[in-house]
Amino acid sequence: MDRNIGILTAGGDSPGLNAAIRGIGKAAHRTYGMNVIGFRDGFRGLMQNRTIRLDGSTLSGILTAGGTILGTSRDKPHKMPVGGRTMDMTDLMVENYHANHLDALVCLGGGGTQKNALHLAKAGLRVLTLPKTIDNDVAMTDVTFGYDTALTIATETIDRLHSTAHSHHRIVVVEVMGHNAGWLALGSGLAGGADVILIPEIRYDLERVSQAVIERRQAGSTFSIIAVSEGALSREQADNLDRWKTRKKNAANEYELRKATLKLEKARQEQAEHTHRLARKLEDLTRLESRVTILGHVQRGGVPSPGDRVLATRLGSACARYIDKGIHGVMVAARGEGTEPVPLEEVAGRRKTVPLDHPWIRSARSLGIGFGD
Numbered sequence: 028m029d030r031n032i033g034i035l036t037a038g039g040d041s042p043g044l045n046a047a048i049r050g051i052g053k054a055a056h057r058t059y060g061m062n063v064i065g066f067r068d069g070f071r072g073l074m075q076n077r078t079i080r081l082d083g084s085t086l087s088g089i090l091t092a093g094g095t096i097l098g099t100s101r102d103k104p105h106k107m108p109v110g111g112r113t114m115d116m117t118d119l120m121v122e123n124y125h126a127n128h129l130d131a132l133v134c135l136g137g138g139g140t141q142k143n144a145l146h147l148a149k150a151g152l153r154v155l156t157l158p159k160t161i162d163n164d165v166a167m168t169d170v171t172f173g174y175d176t177a178l179t180i181a182t183e184t185i186d187r188l189h190s191t192a193h194s195h196h197r198i199v200v201v202e203v204m205g206h207n208a209g210w211l212a213l214g215s216g217l218a219g220g221a222d223v224i225l226i227p228e229i230r231y232d233l234e235r236v237s238q239a240v241i242e243r244r245q246a247g248s249t250f251s252i253i254a255v256s257e258g259a260l261s262r263e264q265a266d267n268l269d270r271w272k273t274r275k276k277n278a279a280n281e282y283e284l285r286k287a288t289l290k291l292e293k294a295r296q297e298q299a300e301h302t303h304r305l306a307r308k309l310e311d312l313t314r315l316e317s318r319v320t321i322l323g324h325v326q327r328g329g330v331p332s333p334g335d336r337v338l339a340t341r342l343g344s345a346c347a348r349y350i351d352k353g354i355h356g357v358m359v360a361a362r363g364e365g366t367e368p369v370p371l372e373e374v375a376g377r378r379k380t381v382p383l384d385h386p387w388i389r390s391a392r393s394l395g396i397g398f399g400d
């Protein structure tokens with residue numbers, strides 16, 4: 028009897044998703060004789076049973092396309108917004124999986140998707156995942172697809188900012204994505220020759236950052252490039268956030284709870300705008316003009332790099348092979364030149380942040396690049 032598999036893409040889109048869909052689909056179809064369907068817009072499409080047949084023609088010509096031909100969403104099976112309410116729609120998803128006579132469901136996504144996939148696996152579905160995100164913060168895999176493309180875009184931006192910073196003798200603060208992990212800022216900062224790199228893993232001291240700029244000026248460099256993760260925090264901001272989180276948790280009455288909630292909201296708002304504040308404060312402290320560039324979603328857009336296409340293709344084809352062998356409940360991780368099926372329990376709920384003694388950090392420090400600590 029023919030075997031059937033379903034694919035969905037969830038969470039933020041990422042370059043390489045189409046290459047992965049094609050990798051799974053073509054290998055499943057051609058090598059293992061499986062039928063392949065896609066669900067539209069992540070877990071929402073599984074709930075609504077909105078499908079598309081993934082055959083030779085739909086899988087052709089998508090290798091180099093950015094985004095995802097399936098569409099995506101950040102919906103969670105057990106917390107689905109439906110008609111103004113949040114509902115657990117797991118049972119309906121299980122029903123639709125069986126209605127399509129699926130032998131496996133492949134979920135392509137980042138940290139959140141790994142958790143949602145485990146949730147469906149616990150509900151009895153045969154689920155496999157692939158690690159994608161430009162943040163490169165999925166646990167138990169060497170790397171995620173999307174990262175290489177975003178790294179290239181961020182590096183090219185820093186390259187370009189050098190000439191304008193140099194010409195105007197300015198500080199340029201460039202913000203790259205990464206709320207919880209600093210891989211993108213660290214990688215692009217290193218590759219682009221940033222002078223200071225600020226990442227969520229290292230709480231920075233503003234005085235230290237300005238000192239680094241002043242020392243460069245004293246040594247004859249009249250400009251500085253600062254690469255900063257969107258999730259980087261100064262010590263002061265981090266302490267403020269920690270204080271109000273604790274006060275909220277320990278609030279003894281309604282008044283204290285309301286006050287702590289408001290203060291926490293304000294602290295979060297300040298964090299969200301931290302790159303502009305950082306630039307303003309550096310201008311005050313160094314008396315050098317400063318400018319901010321926020322890359323935003325441009326880092327996720329467009330054609331995937333060759334590295335991401337190769338990675339997504341080999342993870343995708345390995346996924347089809349694992350399904351053929353009856354393996355499920357795993358993420359297809361990149362391990363060296365090969366792949367490895369890692370149990371979802373070991374991936375879900377964990378995040379791969381930058382270790383403080385990572386060789387990239389050691390290398391940067393030895394070159395005199397500052398981390399504000």
Ligand code: F6P
Nearest residue numbers: 039137160161162204205206327
């Ligand atoms: O998860 C990838 C990511 O691009 C993060 O780097 C970023 O913080 C977030 O998504 C942005 O999410 P959204 O596209 O929903 O604004």
